[in-house]
Structures are given as structure tokens and as C-alpha cells.
Amino acid sequence: AQSVTQLGSHVSVSEGALVLLRCNYSSSVPPYLFWYVQYPNQGLQLLLKYTTGATLVKGINGFEAEFKKSETSFHLTKPSAHMSDAAEYFCAVTHGGSNYKLTFGKGTLLTVNP
């Protein structure tokens, strides 16, 4: 079984401040982890993903995430928030092999204040 928990359905930061969106997962096998972003009135797009190898992964728009197996976490960070980062962010988990099931978290709405 696999599941994703995103802590905080709504996160508010000031422009220029650190962005930290939390994601914890549960998986019985080594996970593959993803962050997706959904901008207002747009579809979902992939920010970054971790499959194997380096545990710190860099994505688009200055975001990065670190896979920490001991903490079963894959938190998303950005050093300095920009107004254009305001969106809803979804963490997702799957794993390699023949099972394609991809499970999403409930999402975190990021608000950036001027």
C-alpha cells in the first residue's frame, strides 16, 4: 500500500521568504516521488521527481526537494518566494516495477504576500 500526506492545506509566505511544503509518504517498496504544480485555471505540470540516485533533486522555477528515506519525507523548498509561485502543489508517490499506481496527496495551496 502507498499513501501521501501533505502537511498544511494552506501555506502563506511573504515574497522573498523561504518556501517549504511538506510531504511524507508511505510505501512498502522503494518509492518514486513527484511534485506537481497547478496554477490557477491551468492544468498540472511536473515540478520535479525522484526515482533513484541523488537524493536532492532540482526542478523548474528554482524549486528543489530532498528524499529522506529515514524520515519518509520529500519536502519541497525554494529559497526565495516569488509572486508567480502562488499555486496549488501536489506530492505524489509510485514505485518502479510493474505497478503503475500513482497516488497523490491532498495538495497544498501556496499564497505569496507582497
Place this chain on the structure above:
Amino acid sequence: DGGITQSPKYLFRKEGQNVTLSCEQNLNHDAMYWYRQDPGQGLRLIYYSQIVNDFQKGDIAEGYSVSREKKESFPLTVTSAQKNPTAFYLCASRRVNEKLFFGSGTQLSVL
């Protein structure tokens, strides 16, 4: 251009009626998915299919049915057993361990 096409964009269902949402992809992807999106719930998996003529239930399959007779097509039927069908439905597809491509979605409402 390759992509995923969902239709219709808006759909209305009468009480007791079955309705079918279309999802077609020309990306040659093996896996296809149906998600339901409700406010505060995020994306919940309804059904997914890894190969033709095979599919698995997701987390909220009750009241829905699917078929996968062709690689390109993965239609979702919302049956009369689904008592709360109003939602935004997203179809997606991908190759194994690659990023998910999403359709533009179908908003289903009850009359």
C-alpha cells in the same frame, strides 16, 4: 501534435443516468489513469490501466466503470450508483516512471 484529449469539457447528468467521459491519447503510452478532483481533496485515483484489456481499481472506484479495449482510449462511465458525481475529472497517461501527461479535464455536474 501528441497529447491527451478529454471530452466533453462540460457534462450534465440527470438523476439515475449513466454518462461516459472520453479520454484519448496518441502518445503511445501504456498506462492511463482517471482522477477525480474535489476542493480540499486533491486528486483521488478512480481507475488505472497498465496495458490493453486490463485495469485496476483505485481508491474511489465505487460507482464508476472503465474499459481499455484500445491502447489509445480509456473511457470512464459514471454510473447511477455514484451518488455524488459532481467533480472535475482528469485523465492522464504516461510511460513507466516518466512524467504524467494530463488531459484538460471534464467538469461533471448533476441537473
